[in-house]
Amino acid sequence: MKTNRLEAFSDGVLAIIITIMVLELKAPIEITLSSLLAITPVFLSYIFSFIYIGIYWNNHHHLFQITQKVNGKILWANLHLLFWLSLVPFTTAWIGERYYAMLPVIAYGAVLLFCAIAYFILQAQIIKFHDDEFALRKVIGSDNKGKISIVFYALGIAFSFLNTWIAISFYVIVAIMWLIPDKRIEKSV
Template sequence: MQKNRIEAFTDGVYAIIITIMVLELKVPHNPDLKSYAEMWPVFASYAVSFLFVGLNWASHHHLFHTVTKVSNAVLWVNMLNLFVLSLVPFATATMGENDFKSITVTIYASLLSISIVVYLVLVNLLCKAHGNNSSFAKQFKGHRKTYTSLFLNIAAIVISIVGFPSLAFIILVIISLAWFIPNHVFEHKQL
C-alpha cells in the first residue's frame, strides 16, 4: 500500500474540516463593535479548533514524511482519526454558540482527547510496521509531550464537568499553544 494515497486523502479531509469550521463564522447583521464583541465565544472556539486541527495536520505530516511502510491497520486507524477530527467543527460550533457551557466544553475536550489517543495508536502501529528498533521507531519514541497533553485534556474534561468550563477551555488553549515549544526544549525542562 502506498503512503501517498493516505497523505493525499488525509490532507483533503483536513482542508474540508477547516473549511466547515470557518463557515460557522456568521456575518453580523448589524456590523458594529458590540456585534463583534458578542461573537467572541464563536471566534475563540474557531481559533482554538483551527490551531488544534493545524497542529494535528502538522504532526501527521511529520509522521508520514518518514513513513516507508503502511499496513491496512494504519489505513483504518488513520480513518478513525479523521472521523474524530470531522466531529470537531460540530463541537466547535456548539461550544461557541452556547458560550462555553459545561457540556459543550466537556464534549469538545473529549474529542480532543480521543484524537490524541488515536494518534498514539497510529504512531505505535507505524513503529511496529517499521520494526521497533528501526530508525523510524527511534525517531517517534518518547511521547512525553503527547501524554502530558492527554493528561491535561482529561483534566479539562473533569474541570468542565464539575462546573468550571471557562477554566477548562483556557487549559485547552494553553495545551495547544505549548505545542509551539520545540520538543527538545520541552524534553530538557522535564528532566
C-alpha cells in the same frame, strides 16, 4: 503500500474540516461594533480549532515523512483519527456559542481527547509495522508529550464540572505544547 494516497486523502479531509468550520462563521446582521464583539467567542473558538487542526496536519505530515510503508491497520488507524477530527467543527460551533456551559466544554474536550488517543494509536501502529531500527521508534521514545496531552484533556473534562474557564485553559495549554513540531523527526528524515 506507500504512504502517498493516505497522505493525500488525509490532507483533503483536513481541508474540508477547516472549510466546514469557516462556513459556520456568520457575519453579524447589524453593522455595529457591539454586534461584532458579540460574536467574539465564536470567532475565538474558530481560531483555536483552526490551530488544533493545523497542529494535527503539521504533525501528521511529519509523521508520514518518516513513515516508509503502511498496511491495513495503519489505514484504519488513520481513518479513526480523521473521524474524531471531523467532529471538531461541530464541537467548535457548540463551544463558540456556549463556552460558559458545562456540556459543550465537555464535548469539545472529549473530541480533543479522542483525537489525541487516535493519534497515539496511529503512531503506535506505524511503529509496530516497521523494524527495530525505524527512526520514528527512536524519535518518539516514551512520547511524554502525547501522554501529558491525554492527561490534560482528561483534567479539562473533569474541571468542566467545576469551572469551564479552567477546563478551557487545559485545552489551550495542550495546544501551546504542540505548536512547535518535534524537530527530532525533521532531523531524522
